[in-house]
Each structure stands twice: as structure tokens, then as C-alpha cells.
Amino acid sequence: MKIKSICCIGAGYVGGPTMSVIAQKNPNIKVTVVDLNSQRICDWNDKDLTKLPIYEPGLDEVVAEARGRNLFFSSDVDAAIAEAQMIFISVNTPTKTYGAGKGMAADLKYVELCARQIAKVATSHKIVVEKSTLPVKTAEAIQNILDNTGKGVDFQILSNPEFLSEGTAMRDLAVPDRVLIGGDSTTDKGQEAIQALVDVYASWVPKENILTTNIWSSELSKLTANAFLAQRISSINSLSELCEATGANVQEVAKAIGMDSRIGPKFLQVSVGFGGSCFQKDIMNLVYIAKSLGLNEVADYWHQVILMNNYQRDRFAKNIIKTLYSTISGKTIVFLGWAFKKDTNDSRESAAIYIADLLIDEQAKVKVYDPKVTSAQMQSDINHLDSRSEDENKNYLKTENDPYAALQGAHAVAILTEWDEFKKYDWQRIYDNMQKPAFVFDGRNILNREVLETIGFVYKGIGS
Numbered sequence: 453m454k455i456k457s458i459c460c461i462g463a464g465y466v467g468g469p470t471m472s473v474i475a476q477k478n479p480n481i482k483v484t485v486v487d488l489n490s491q492r493i494c495d496w497n498d499k500d501l502t503k504l505p506i507y508e509p510g511l512d513e514v515v516a517e518a519r520g521r522n523l524f525f526s527s528d529v530d531a532a533i534a535e536a537q538m539i540f541i542s543v544n545t546p547t548k549t550y551g552a553g554k555g556m557a558a559d560l561k562y563v564e565l566c567a568r569q570i571a572k573v574a575t576s577h578k579i580v581v582e583k584s585t586l587p588v589k590t591a592e593a594i595q596n597i598l599d600n601t602g603k604g605v606d607f608q609i610l611s612n613p614e615f616l617s618e619g620t621a622m623r624d625l626a627v628p629d630r631v632l633i634g635g636d637s638t639t640d641k642g643q644e645a646i647q648a649l650v651d652v653y654a655s656w657v658p659k660e661n662i663l664t665t666n667i668w669s670s671e672l673s674k675l676t677a678n679a680f681l682a683q684r685i686s687s688i689n690s691l692s693e694l695c696e697a698t699g700a701n702v703q704e705v706a707k708a709i710g711m712d713s714r715i716g717p718k719f720l721q722v723s724v725g726f727g728g729s730c731f732q733k734d735i736m737n738l739v740y741i742a743k744s745l746g747l748n749e750v751a752d753y754w755h756q757v758i759l760m761n762n763y764q765r766d767r768f769a770k771n772i773i774k775t776l777y778s779t780i781s782g783k784t785i786v787f788l789g790w791a792f793k794k795d796t797n798d799s800r801e802s803a804a805i806y807i808a809d810l811l812i813d814e815q816a817k818v819k820v821y822d823p824k825v826t827s828a829q830m831q832s833d834i835n836h837l838d839s840r841s842e843d844e845n846k847n848y849l850k851t852e853n854d855p856y857a858a859l860q861g862a863h864a865v866a867i868l869t870e871w872d873e874f875k876k877y878d879w880q881r882i883y884d885n886m887q888k889p890a891f892v893f894d895g896r897n898i899l900n901r902e903v904l905e906t907i908g909f910v911y912k913g914i915g916s
């Protein structure tokens with residue numbers, strides 16, 4: 453079967469970039485991305501490419517090339533489903549905030565809604581592809597809904613988790629380490645569906661990098677790949693405190709252990725803690741699945757990765773408070789960076805949110821400059837924690853569009869995101885305009901300690 457038309461439900465950080473690249477590389481396939489959020493669709497269609505709802509380096513060029521040719525963004529979900537031979541589900545799967553599994557399990561209500569909508573609309577056979585990260589066995593539920601509420605047409609379910617990392621998504625999509633496709637290879641129809649999706653990717657991905665597995669392996673691999681990555685960060689972050697206590701330097705340790713080719717150098721960058729929409733959610737999900745199966749030791753093992761991450765954030769905030777003479781009430785602490793990493797406007801689960809919350813609890817004034825995250829997003833992030841009223845948050849958390857203005861008269865600056873531009877600032881000028889002693893808490897260890905100390909700053913990195 454040759455695929456001629458694809459629909460993707462969910463025009464988010466995953467659906468948008470992924471479909472843009474699929475369309476770019478397959479000019480003969482019509483790709484329509486739909487979303488319940490019509491504003492988001494309008495933004496995807498904006499002539500001004502700087503208005504795209506997602507900031508991702510290189511995305512604008514790909515959208516410019518394919519949009520209107522074979523890439524479309526639309527709010528007409530039903531029409532796009534009806535037309536497509538293959539439908540990707542790329543909606544969000546947040547951690548449940550209610551009921552059984554609250555705080556741990558993935559909330560599958562949006563995925564279920566998609567399945568029901570597909571079933572209602574489809575009058576021809578469809579291949580349904582899980583793109584969202586889902587707990588193992590979700591495909592069974594989707595199949596069940598489709599088969600029981602559908603109009604008797606055949607649905608083949610595939611799992612095709614996305615491994616792109618925000619900030620480098622376009623490169624990750626263009627030259628992926630691997631593409632993973634899970635499906636039912638025990639039936640002819642299942643095999644045909646797997647092959648149809650393999651062919652879509654084979655337009656640009658070498659065959660040997662396209663891995664096919666059974667559907668459960670595919671679902672579980674996504675969760676566990678993220679758990680392994682996050683585990684490395686928690687491992688190095690755990691060593692940061694040990695380094696501080698012993699005089700070792702965590703960056704030297706990371707370099708030394710990373711040069712062992714069995715360990716490798718990636719994901720050993722010490723930080724204020726990992727953020728992003730995936731790591732926390734996927735590990736909690738893994739923990740929940742293990743617990744549900746009665747595998748308590750397995751659950752506890754992975755849960756520790758999260759506990760270490762929470763601890764690292766707390767430790768960073770407490771260090772700021774302690775260093776500023778254990779009293780930060782009324783003091784101004786400037787955050788450089790709010791996004792969970794550089795080169796994205798995404799702030800989901802960013803360590804900055806939690807650290808701001810802890811400092812505001814102590815009545816500090818937090819001023820934030822981030823090159824891409826909006827003020828409205830920052831307020832929404834902090835309000836989401838439910839720690840205090842929206843008015844109080846507005847009072848304590850301010851956004852500045854100019855870093856130098858933000859730092860004027862501040863007591864301390866904390867680096868929360870590793871944006872490259874922070875390294876290029878005129879730190880002498882910043883120092884001159886800050887309260888003395890002027891403190892830098894470098895949560896990403898990106899600034900030059902020696903230079904800052906020569907200027908007169910009290911510099912605190914992590915892990916040395």
C-alpha cells in the first residue's frame with residue numbers, strides 16, 4: 453500500500469515539526485495537521501514565520517518549503533480524518549491530576565477522544581499511528597474503541613514514538629539515530645501497515661535505521677529510553693553534591709567518566725535538574741506501570757531518578773537562600789532563562805518554575821529574562837503550582853525584556869537555562885549595576901568562573 457494522504461491530530465511540539473519533515477521529504481503525500489486549538493492552527497498558518505507557535509531552530513524553513521504545497525494546518529478534524537489513509541495521534545498525555553494513579557499515570561482521555569472521533573468519522577480502512585508517548589498496552593485500548601465504535605472498517609494500530617529532542621528537533625528528524633515502528637507482524641494486514649509506514653520514512657532515513665518491533669516493545673522502549681536518559685542526569689547531579697563536599701569538580705569527573713567509551717560523554721551535563729514535558733511524566737508512568745504489576749522494587753528504583761531531580765532543584769534554591777545570609781525577603785533575584793533548555797520556547801516542567809516558587813515562598817522578588825518564553829507563559833507556569841493566588845504571583849514574579857534592565861539593582865542572578873547569549877553579556881557592566889556583594893548562581897555551569905571572580909562576583913556553580 454502506498455500512502456497518499458496523512459492526517460496528524462495534535463499540532464504541538466511533536467506533531468508540528470514531525471509532520472513538517474514528513475511533508476518536506478515526501479512531496480507526493482498530502483499531510484494535514486489538525487488541532488482542537490484553532491488559535492494554534494491560525495499561528496501555524498501565519499504568513500509571518502516568526503509567529504509559528506513553536507520556536508525550533510530551522511522549523512520555519514521547512515514550513516516555508518512545504519506549507520501550501522503538501523503540508524496543511526487545519527481545524528477541520530473530521531474532514532482530515534476522513535481523507536487520510538494514515539492518522540497519527542500526537543496529542544498530549546499529561547500526568548493524571550485526579551483519581552486512580554493521580555500524579556503518576558498518564559491521562560489518556562485525549563487519546564481516547566481521538567480514537568472515538570476516528571471511529572465515528574472513518575468510512576474507509578485506516579492505519580492509526582500512536583505518536584504520543586503512551587503506557588505499554590495502550591494500543592489494545594485504542595484497538596478496542598475503534599473496533600467497537602467504528603463503522604466496521606479495518607483499523608491497524610502502529611506505535612511510532614518520537615525521539616526528537618526540542619531545540620535540535622529538525623536535525624533529530626532529518627537524521628534520526630533510529631525510527632521505531634511497532635506493529636502486529638503476525639497478520640498480513642499488520643505487516644502491510646508496518647511496511648506502509650516504513651516506506652514513508654524510507655524517503656529519507658536509511659533502511660538500517662528503521663527498526664520494527666512488536667507493538668508492546670515499541671511503546672515500552674519510548675518510556676524506558678527517556679528513563680535511561682533522565683537517569684544519567686540524576687546520576688551526575690547526585691555526584692555534584694558529593695563533589696562539593698569533597699573538593700572534586702563534577703565537570704572534571706563527568707569528562708573523566710564520559711571518556712570511557714562504554715559510558716560515553718552525552719547527558720552528563722550537571723544542572724539544576726532536568727525539565728521538559730517528557731522525562732518526569734514518562735518515568736512516573738513507568739513507575740506506575742511497575743507498581744500496577746506488583747513490581748515494587750522496579751518502581752522504587754526508577755522513582756529515585758525523580759526524587760534526585762526534585763532534590764537537586766531544592767538544593768539549588770536553598771543554596772541561594774543560605775548564601776544571601778538566609779534572608780531573601782524583599783531582595784531581587786534575577787533569573788536568566790525560564791525555558792527547560794536552550795533553543796526552545798517550551799517551559800514545561802522547567803526547573804526555573806520550581807526554584808522561583810521556593811524563592812517566592814521566602815518573599816524574594818524574582819525577575820526573569822528569557823529570550824523566547826512569554827510573560828503570560830511564566831505566570832501560567834507558576835500559577836499552575838497552586839502555591840498562592842494569581843495576584844500574589846504577579847506581584848512577586850516579573851518579566852523583563854532586557855537583561856541589563858532586569859539586573860539593575862539586583863542582589864543576585866541565577867542562570868536557569870543555558871542560552872548561548874548569556875555567555876556573551878557584558879558582565880562588568882552587569883556587576884557595576886548590581887547590589888554588592890553581587891552573586892551569580894550558575895545552575896548550568898556555563899559562565900567563566902575565573903572571569904566573573906576577577907570582576908568581583910561571588911560565583912557559585914554546581915558541583916565544585
Ligand code: UDX
Pocket residue numbers: 461462463464465466467486487488489492542543544545546562563565566583584585586614729
Ligand atoms: C505530545 C505528548 O505530550 C507526548 O507524550 C508525546 O510524546 C508527543 O506528543 P507535544 O507535542 O509536546 O507532546 O504536546 P503539545 O505541544 O501539548 O501538543 C499537543 C496538541 O494536541 C495541542 O496543540 C492540543 O491542542 C492538541 N490536542 C489535544 C488536540 O488536538 N486534541 C485533543 O483531544 C487534545
Ligand code: UDX
Pocket residue numbers: 614615616617618619678681685718719720721722723724725726727728729730731792793
Ligand atoms: C527528551 C529526549 O531527549 C527525547 O529523545 C524524547 O523524545 C523527549 O524527551 P527533550 O525533553 O526535548 O527530549 O530534551 P532533552 O535534551 O532530553 O533535555 C531534557 C532536560 O534534561 C532539559 O531540562 C535539559 O536541560 C536536561 N539535561 C540534559 C541536563 O540537565 N543534562 C544533560 O546532560 C542533558
